[in-house]
Every structure is written in structure tokens, then in C-alpha cells.
Amino acid sequence: MFTGIVEELGEIIEKSDGPESAVLRIRGPLVVSDAAHGSSIAVNGVCLTVVDLKDDTFTADVMRETLERSSLGALEPGSRVNLERPVRLQDRLGGHLVQGHVDGVGVIVERVPSEKWEIVRISLPEALARYVVEKGSITVDGVSLTVVEAAADSFTISLIPTTLELTTLGRKGPGEPVNLEVDVVAKYVERMIGAR
Incomplete structure (x- = not known):
């Protein structure tokens, strides 16, 4: 984890x-x-x-x-x-629960720079769209992020200066692939409700 x-x-x-x-x-x-x-x-x-x-x-x-x-x-x-490295039980959970199990691959569609941050739009495989919600959590290339806008075939994230500087997301451009892991809690909830 x-x-x-x-x-x-x-x-x-x-x-x-x-x-x-x-x-x-x-x-x-x-x-x-x-x-x-x-x-x-x-x-x-x-x-x-x-x-x-x-x-x-x-x-x-x-x-x-x-x-x-x-x-x-x-x-x-x-x-x-x-x-x-994996989280230890005594550590703070600074991001969200991430399994390290990729659900799909998206592609960076566009980057819109602002004064200190960037808005990045990423394509979203159709099968994952139902798990991505505005203000929900998503993992992009291993980075815990908050969804700004969720569309049917894409979503946006806002990258702060620290994320731009210290992760690959500050270096990747349009057309490049990124690993996506949706919130595992959403998948479990869907499974439990579907079983009823």
C-alpha cells in the first residue's frame, strides 16, 4: 500500500x-x-x-x-x-490509499500554464470514467492528485510548483502516456452495491 x-x-x-x-x-x-x-x-x-x-x-x-x-x-x-516506498502503519497518510495496481493508461491531452501552477487534461479510458469524480482522488504516474473537472473521456488536475518540480508530471507533454489508478474505495462500493 x-x-x-x-x-x-x-x-x-x-x-x-x-x-x-x-x-x-x-x-x-x-x-x-x-x-x-x-x-x-x-x-x-x-x-x-x-x-x-x-x-x-x-x-x-x-x-x-x-x-x-x-x-x-x-x-x-x-x-x-x-x-x-510502501507506507508503514505508523506513517501519516498524506495522499490517499494507493495500491500500485494500474487500472489503465491515459494520455496527456493539454497543459495550460498559470502563474505558479498548471492545469493538465488527461484522456480517460471509458471503463474508468465512472470512478472519476470532481474533487475525488486519482493517482497519475504514482502521484496522488485531486480531480478538478471530470468529463466523460478526460479529466483535469492542477499541478502545484512542488509537483511540477519533483515528479515526472512536470516534464511530460501532450501525447505522452501516464498510468492511472482510480480510488479503490469507489471500486469496492460499486461491487457491494452491484451485489444487492
Whole structure:
């Protein structure tokens, strides 16, 4: 479980593609400082398992399912990624409950800069639209954000200077893919009501 509060902007050092999977080596000195083999680290909102640690990097296996259902397959050496360690029970929950299970991939449609922040419109897969509501929570590339406007096929978020500076969302432009995770509580509520 994560909070969507990015701890570090990491970098893909190496990517080895196989027929059914890939291995990523990622630099992230902060997130590896207390990691061990088997630890979980969210990479652009995708929960990955640490396979190996070396200096300030870790490797993770990424299965075909994850490569196809997230934007991780598009990463190359040099790509910047948002990194977060899992929340501990005694930690404050600064964002919202984030599982690290990507529900779909959106695409940045437009960016509208303001004096200190930016409004970003992101396309929304049709199957996820019912879970996205104005002032609700959404995770974009592992960043916990509040929805400003929810439309049938897109939504907007407002990025403050800290988010623009310390996450990949400050660097991505129109046409680039982003991982989306909707609020898990909404999915559970829908399931419970549908069962009645």
C-alpha cells in the first residue's frame, strides 16, 4: 500500500527486454536506502518487487501483463520515474490509499500554464470514467492528485510548483502516456452495491 506522495525522482539505468517480461534497473538512492530483496517500490505508480540491490540502484522484473497494462513498456534508459516506498502503519497518510495496481493508461491531452501552477487534461479510458469524480482522488504516474473537472473521456488536475518540480508530471507533454489508478474505495462500493 502506498500514499501517492512521491519520495524521489529516479532514473531507468538499464532495460532488458525478454519475450514475456523485462528487467528494469532503476537508480533511486533514497528508496533503496532501507530496501531489501523482496521489498516493494512503486515505479510510476506500479508496485514492483526488488530483485537485486547494487549501490544506489535496484532491479525489478516486469511481467508481460504489467508491460501491456501500464506505461512501463515505453520506458528506456534515461527515462525519469516517480518512486515511492510502501507506507508503514505508523506513517501519516498524506495522499490517499494507493495500491500500485494500474487500472489503465491515459494520455496527456493539454497543459495550460498559470502563474505558479498548471492545469493538465488527461484522456480517460471509458471503463474508468465512472470512478472519476470532481474533487475525488486519482493517482497519475504514482502521484496522488485531486480531480478538478471530470468529463466523460478526460479529466483535469492542477499541478502545484512542488509537483511540477519533483515528479515526472512536470516534464511530460501532450501525447505522452501516464498510468492511472482510480480510488479503490469507489471500486469496492460499486461491487457491494452491484451485489444487492
